[in-house]
Amino acid sequence: MKKKNFAYVAMATTVSATSVLGYSTNVSSAESLSYFSVFFTSNGKPFMEPFLFEIWSEGKIIESNTIRKGMLFKELDHKKTYTIKVSNDDKQWTSKEYEVTFKKNELNSTIPVFKEVGSDVFLDSENPRIEIIKKENKTDSETNVPGNPIENDSSIDKDKKDSTPKENMPNKEVYLDSLKIRVLKNNAPMTDAKLSFSEIDMKAKIQLPNIIQQNIPVDEKGEHSFSGMKPNTTYEIRVNTKNIKLDRESVRFSTDSNKKIVVVDGLKVTNANQGTFVFKAVDKNDTSFKTVRFDQLDVKDKDGKPVEGVEITANTISPNLASYKNVKSDKNGKLIFELEGSPEGRPYTLCVSKNAQFEWEFKPDSIDIMVYSNGHVDVLKSNNNPNTSKTFIVTRNDVTYLKKEFKDKIEQAKKLINSPDYTEASKIALKKALTASEEEAAKPETTPFYVKIFINKLDEGMKSLVKVNNTKPKDPKDTKKPKDTVKPNYPKDSKKKLDNPTSKDSKKTQIKSSRIGGSDRIETSVLLSKQKFTNAETVIIASANNFPDALSASALANKYKAPILLANHDKVSKSVLDEVKRLGAKKVIVVGGESSISENVANTLKSSVNIERLAGNNRYETSRKIAEKLMNNGMDKALILVDGRNYPDALSSSALVHKNNAPILLVSDTADARENIEFAKKSNRLPKIIVGGTNSVGKDIESQVSNTTRISGTDRYETSRKIADMALSKGANVYLSTGRNYADAVASGGVIALEKSSLVLVDENNSNISNIKNKFEPKSVTVIGGVNSISNKLLMDLIK
Incomplete structure (x- = not known):
């Protein structure tokens, strides 16, 4: 009786970036090298016996190895063609x-394509399997013909075997006219199961199912038969019923030119038994499957200290590479999994979960294990983990801002596609990139690796746009300018450093640059604090959704050398709580009334720190109470008056706070602001610095107060530059933020005060960049916000 086996080929390089996603990519230092991995199995189970395996190229064997532990990981030159097989020298297989x-x-990632030599049969790129057949014992004079092995039939007497007709030899073409699907739940027919039937374009770069029919019912036996297929077509069947667990995700099959089914689930049809395929299901929360406790792995930082809260995913390898179970490291850094095993061993690949990859860098990229039903677990050697390490070494690297950047980029692409300003022909590339990007964004999980790829694809599509009745503009200086897709390096704590140009002509460039940006304004405030404050006795909490309070609070930050952290109205994020704890704060000043920051937020903080709330009935009263408190505590050298209705001037004014040791007072010609104007009038002896033009702080207000100086420009950008002229000294660190919205820099006041710096507002067209370079000669520049706010191109123009 013959014994059949097959190899599962996982097209992956590292699980962290690619294998969980099902594709390989070029991650080797050699530009033309790509990895792929092969997992050998027997009847769908890991195949653990040793055997010889060969890789050929250009008529020569380039590698011959004994495969053990059922795995092969290999790096190949993707520009060449190879032949792979079990070696003819192997005595058994x-x-x-x-x-x-x-x-x-479509994503410009390199994926392998497997084609059977001598036929037009292609293996499924997402789940390719190579059939392995046990050899029949032969005399020394017999020659094995590659691709046509002699099978071992144990029902035939060994002494008569050579003279017995081998009717079951695979020389005879076998095919199926139909495929029957049977769905069992707890080993009984699942009569309410629903199936979906899709066609797969095997020639497409991304093989996405094109659903032909869904919600297909089964009969009382839990069965449904599929027939009448098209020629040379690949199909996929899935069980779509919710709230169940299945032993596999799908089955794929392919037809030949005669509409006959010749490949089922990656295996060439060799007998009629392959005409029935069984899905086994249990309830989603079923715990009847026997599991094995696996607690050999842990998570540590580079100094060997345990790290708590890092989410690790155990990914199943067969029947498909897919997330199976997530576990977070405990306070001792330990990972405790409950995984299903099998007598032959069930393989899993473990890595930091997709969503957690936005917060952590980690080594090794993956750890492969084999779980046996008797409770034994092996940690396997692989390219990603050659030393069979049982520890993930992690470094905090928060790039969650990429998610928002990705969403914003999608919205920008939609607007451009719908714009009549560009030719339809030039929109094709952007439309394709947008379709793929929306599909990725709709998934519950993705990785930074993929998000960056999609962002780059969208950028490329945007650059290809051509205006109607106009040729694509050509800038003769383009060859001298860095592309807008310059990628920053991402060290820990999400401070993205951009290398300065390294050409021969750039030796004089001394400006260092960095970028601080989180997934939203709250996370950006946390990152600003992490990057610039090692500790702080006082922390300021302000509303993430009400800019006046946070901007008025910049004077408090200056006084108490405190960071400004943001919170939503009724909830303070875990990251903010963690930051307050990290800083060792003893006091939190909540700025704004309960309409801005609820008492629930204050109560959440009370357990670990003392709380003080500075609040009025509106933004103007709140700013006045802050000013009164600070002036009574020695911060009384001047008073800064800014428009309380708009943010740009108040954003820039944070530099004047530390320069003049002065609080900010919000003013306007509204009734709510009258008492603030009276307060300013009573402060006769103090110089009053009015920020902004007369459209912001009117002449009628200026005429009511004495001892005034106005700082204003033709727009918010010139006003911002003039403030920097007053506050900055040469060689200082300059902070940049977009002048289009306040979200990025609303919490920057604490950092500006701490470093005695200035926040300069910029956009893609203003002249502040050249002014910064020529006048201030800064040693470093820090961008607050993502590339949608201030592009890498603009930053590179500044530092080059």
């Missing part, structure tokens, strides 16, 4: 020969 080539998918 053989296989078909498969030609391996590589192609680019």
